[in-house]
Amino acid sequence: xxxIINLKDIVVEFEDGEKILKNINLDIKDKEFVTFLGPxxxxxxxxxxIIAGFLEPTSGDVFFDGQRINxxxxxxxxxxxxxxxxxxxxxxxxYENIAFGLRVKKVPEKEIVSRVGEMLEMVNLMGFxxxxxxxxxxxxxxxxxIARALVNHPKVxxxxxxxxxxxxxxxxxxxxxxxxxxxELELTFVYVTHDQEEALTMSDSIVVMNNGYIQQxxxxxxxxxxxxxxxxxxxxxxxxxxxxxxxxDCVVEFTGKRxxxxxxxxxxxxxxxxxxxxxxxRIIPAEKAQLTGRVESVVFKGVHxxxxxxxxxxxxxxxxxxxxxxxxxxxxTVDPDDIHIMKKSEDNAL
Amino acid sequence: xxxxxxxxxxxxxxxxxxxxxxxxxFSFNETKSRSVFSGFTLDWYRRLFHNKIIISSLVNTIIxxxxxxxxxxxxxxxxxxxxxxxxxxxxxxxxxxxxxxxINPEIVTGVSLMLxxxxxxxxMNLEFGFVTLIIAHIxxxxxxxxxxxMPKFNQMNPHIFEAAQDLGCSPVQAFRKVVLPEIMPGVVxxxxxxxxxxxxxxxxxxxxSGSTSQTLPITIYSMTRRKVSPEINxxxxxxxxxxxxxxxxxxxxxxxxxxKNASYKEGL
Amino acid sequence: MKLKYFSAPYLVWMVVFIVVPLIMIVYFAFTTDNGxxxxxxxxxxGQYANIFVRSIWLSLIATxxxxxxxxxxxxxxxxxxxxxxxxxxxxxxxxxxxxxxLRTYAxxxxxxxxxxxxxxxxxxxxxxxxxxxTSGAVVLGMVYNYLPFMILPLYSVMEKIDKSLFEAADDLGCSPVSTLFRVxxxxxxxxxxxxxxMVFVPAISTFIISRMLGGGSNLLIGDLIEMQFLGxxxxxxxxxxxxxxxxxxxxxxxxxxxxFDPDEQVLM
Numbered sequence: 005x006x007x008i009i010n011l012k013d014i015v016v017e018f019e020d021g022e023k024i025l026k027n028i029n030l031d032i033k034d035k036e037f038v039t040f041l042g043p044x045x046x047x048x049x050x051x052x053x054i055i056a057g058f059l060e061p062t063s064g065d066v067f068f069d070g071q072r073i074n075x076x077x078x079x080x081x082x083x084x085x086x087x088x089x090x091x092x093x094x095x096x097x098x099y100e101n102i103a104f105g106l107r108v109k110k111v112p113e114k115e116i117v118s119r120v121g122e123m124l125e126m127v128n129l130m131g132f133x134x135x136x137x138x139x140x141x142x143x144x145x146x147x148x149x150i151a152r153a154l155v156n157h158p159k160v161x162x163x164x165x166x167x168x169x170x171x172x173x174x175x176x177x178x179x180x181x182x183x184x185x186x187x188e189l190e191l192t193f194v195y196v197t198h199d200q201e202e203a204l205t206m207s208d209s210i211v212v213m214n215n216g217y218i219q220q221x222x223x224x225x226x227x228x229x230x231x232x233x234x235x236x237x238x239x240x241x242x243x244x245x246x247x248x249x250x251x252x253d254c255v256v257e258f259t260g261k262r263x264x265x266x267x268x269x270x271x272x273x274x275x276x277x278x279x280x281x282x283x284x285x286r287i288i289p290a291e292k293a294q295l296t297g298r299v300e301s302v303v304f305k306g307v308h309x310x311x312x313x314x315x316x317x318x319x320x321x322x323x324x325x326x327x328x329x330x331x332x333x334x335x336x337t338v339d340p341d342d343i344h345i346m347k348k349s350e351d352n353a354l
Numbered sequence: 355x356x357x358x359x360x361x362x363x364x365x366x367x368x369x370x371x372x373x374x375x376x377x378x379x380f381s382f383n384e385t386k387s388r389s390v391f392s393g394f395t396l397d398w399y400r401r402l403f404h405n406k407i408i409i410s411s412l413v414n415t416i417i418x419x420x421x422x423x424x425x426x427x428x429x430x431x432x433x434x435x436x437x438x439x440x441x442x443x444x445x446x447x448x449x450x451x452x453x454x455x456x457i458n459p460e461i462v463t464g465v466s467l468m469l470x471x472x473x474x475x476x477x478m479n480l481e482f483g484f485v486t487l488i489i490a491h492i493x494x495x496x497x498x499x500x501x502x503x504m505p506k507f508n509q510m511n512p513h514i515f516e517a518a519q520d521l522g523c524s525p526v527q528a529f530r531k532v533v534l535p536e537i538m539p540g541v542v543x544x545x546x547x548x549x550x551x552x553x554x555x556x557x558x559x560x561x562x563s564g565s566t567s568q569t570l571p572i573t574i575y576s577m578t579r580r581k582v583s584p585e586i587n588x589x590x591x592x593x594x595x596x597x598x599x600x601x602x603x604x605x606x607x608x609x610x611x612x613x614k615n616a617s618y619k620e621g622l
Numbered sequence: 623m624k625l626k627y628f629s630a631p632y633l634v635w636m637v638v639f640i641v642v643p644l645i646m647i648v649y650f651a652f653t654t655d656n657g658x659x660x661x662x663x664x665x666x667x668g669q670y671a672n673i674f675v676r677s678i679w680l681s682l683i684a685t686x687x688x689x690x691x692x693x694x695x696x697x698x699x700x701x702x703x704x705x706x707x708x709x710x711x712x713x714x715x716x717x718x719x720x721x722x723x724l725r726t727y728a729x730x731x732x733x734x735x736x737x738x739x740x741x742x743x744x745x746x747x748x749x750x751x752x753x754x755x756t757s758g759a760v761v762l763g764m765v766y767n768y769l770p771f772m773i774l775p776l777y778s779v780m781e782k783i784d785k786s787l788f789e790a791a792d793d794l795g796c797s798p799v800s801t802l803f804r805v806x807x808x809x810x811x812x813x814x815x816x817x818x819x820m821v822f823v824p825a826i827s828t829f830i831i832s833r834m835l836g837g838g839s840n841l842l843i844g845d846l847i848e849m850q851f852l853g854x855x856x857x858x859x860x861x862x863x864x865x866x867x868x869x870x871x872x873x874x875x876x877x878x879x880x881x882f883d884p885d886e887q888v889l890m
Contacts (some may be wrong), residue, residue, distance in 0.1 A: 077525075
């Protein structure tokens with residue numbers, strides 16, 4: 005697959021000297037569903053706005069289909085955006101909102117009718133043509149926003165937290181629908197979200213961002229199973245992150261005890277973050293365990309119980325199908341390949 | 355308790371309306387008496403319509419109000435666009451100065467402009483009259499236009515301007531096609547407010563008009579200074595009727611819009 | 623394209639017709655005819671201390687009366703059925719749309735020595751009373767003219783008070799009176815402060831009401847200023863000095879008012 009968008013050494017610095025993006029290098033493949041994931045203020049929306057053309061990077065180059073497009077205004081880019089909170093035009097009805105881009109380009113009326121019709125069908129809004137957009141539900145407005153962008157046949161669709169305003173059930177439905185649309189139309193989607201679950205469900209690849217740096221790029225499985233640092237591990241699902249050190253390869257020391265692990269390549273006694281997923285901690289009788297703690301709380305989460313265990317040096321979050329009584333002493337064990345060792349993360353860029 | 359409230363409201367309304375009705379009643383009085391109604395006549399109205407000073411000052415007032423409110427609307431709308439896109443500090447400075455003519459007593463606005471015009475009159479070929487009046491009216495009107503348009507920008511989804519560009523509009527097209535329709539209600543109400551304030555203004559006009567170009571309120575003032583004439587009563591009656599008609603129409607339009615809105619909401 | 627530059631024409635206008643005139647007031651207040659610095663005019667203002675005291679006093683009384691009358695009106699209005707509120711508000715505000723010269727003129731004819739009130743008194747066998755050209759008449763004129771300016775901000779604040787707050791207060795053991803003091807008044811504070819400003823500022827600076835209803839014996843600051851600019855006493859330096867002092871008084875009072883207002887100032 006070819007790259008459709010390349011970002012090279014992108015830096016964005018605001019007039020007050022605040023650096024929003026510190027050094028972004030990114031290739032987006034054609035027909036791919038890419039998600040920018042990160043906490044608010046991490047730079048994901050800024051990156052999206054650079055691709056759309058609303059923002060010029062302070063330095064660095066933007067390539068679209070191999071051509072440098074720095075300075076090209078948004079209306080001359082074959083890219084469309086689905087805005088956060090939709091940005092529908094309140095003075096136009098559903099049909100005219102969708103037809104907007106075509107009218108600007110002076111597309112013949114006959115073609116407008118057929119293309120808008122197609123879109124209405126695709127997003128399931130037939131019969132709503134004359135409706136004022138103010139009278140639509142959140143989900144319907146969302147569909148109009150998508151149709152309004154896609155009717156222009158962009159090569160790339162940018163989506164800025166498009167589902168943020170919807171309730172959970174609707175959000176799940178729209179996630180599936182968006183993915184379906186992307187695959188059917190064979191388009192490149194660049195999707196911005198702070199919701200890790202959303203990112204994991206929909207994407208071909210995920211770009212995890214923090215503090216203006218890209219932390220990790222990879223497929224959802226890679227990112228979940230092999231987070232490169234504690235930030236990614238913590239942001240993608242919950243994690244127990246413990247300070248530790250590596251006396252030698254395949255041995256890690258934390259909470260004063262030594263454990264077997266599978267990671268190597270650290271310098272002797274290097275300080276590291278030890279990351280363990282809550283579901284990888286198994287409860288065993290206390291007397292047999294290297295790790296023990298007192299159960300502080302138990303919360304039923306539907307599929308599993310979430311327990312907080314006070315292990316003196318640090319607290320553990322454990323997901324287990326069995327609940328232990330609050331106040332009881334429990335033992336904990338972790339399989340060697342569930343212990344993830346990471347370099348101490350301090351804005352460590354790729 | 356409810357009844358007490360009603361009685362109270364009626365008393366306040368009596369206080370507000372009785373003086374106006376007294377004016378109206380005596381506009382039909384045969385004699386010039388302000389206390390005894392001696393017989394019905396339309397004579398004062400007839401005289402009013404033949405009063406050249408009143409007619410010409412009415413024409414002046416309308417010309418000035420139209421000119422001032424059109425210029426204020428254009429100037430104020432452009433200003434609101436610009437101010438909305440300013441940074442925080444310059445924006446605060448400009449808005450504070452813009453509020454000056456609203457907060458300051460009218461008489462201060464009036465005399466300060468008079469000082470300026472006297473200064474110009476002495477150095478350039480400026481005469482007190484239409485020009486000074488229109489400038490003065492624009493000066494106190496523009497802030498109202500800005501205050502009417504600014505909230506429309508704040509209510510507007512800031513992304514629609516970008517959305518239009520994203521869909522292929524140049525910035526100018528985007529402004530015309532999506533921003534202008536959004537701020538239009540504010541522009542219209544700013545214009546109407548300017549027009550009303552211009553028609554009604556006495557204090558600022560009093561200090562900035564010449565002897566040749568009197569507005570209606572100035573003429574009314576000089577009439578009240580002279581001998582009592584029921585022509586003023588007749589004029590008041592006509593103005594009152596005009597105001598009532600305008601407000602009823604306005605109210606009806608607003609109710610219609612509100613009903614439309616309500617049915618929208620039911621439609622959801 | 624930099625949208626902020628749209629405000630350029632207005633910024634020029636603002637500087638020339640708002641900022642420069644105010645600077646000229648300051649300049650005139652501190653200079654003599656040949657341009658040299660003087661404190662003479664500012665200190666001369668002291669001679670008119672009695673007029674300042676009278677203006678402040680009368681407009682404070684008028685403001686207080688307006689507040690007392692308007693508060694229940696605004697409350698009753700705000701608790702009416704929603705669809706009645708609009709119409710009722712329009713009826714309350716309608717007299718304000720009449721030119722205030724005419725409204726003041728109405729009271730001139732009612733209070734006059736040959737006016738309706740004295741006529742009724744005579745019929746009932748009482749002596750005529752001097753009503754016009756008293757300070758009471760001036761206060762009455764202020765209250766009548768500016769009452770709607772008090773009702774409007776109070777109403778717009780109270781209208782936003784959720785009905786459930788009254789129920790909550792009731793539920794928590796408040797009597798109607800303690801609900802008034804613990805809930806309604808604190809919540810309507812922004813309306814009270816802006817209402818007070820909107821009545822006090824025009825009241826303290828008026829010269830029409832005092833002239834039409836107060837005769838020659840109840841001069842106010844406004845009359846004083848007017849006399850320096852358009853009257854026989856022509857002296858723009860003294861007029862500017864008086865205007866400056868008036869602005870400072872208003873500024874001080876508004877600053878004090880803002881202390882009571884937790885939010886930013888509410889305009890209109």
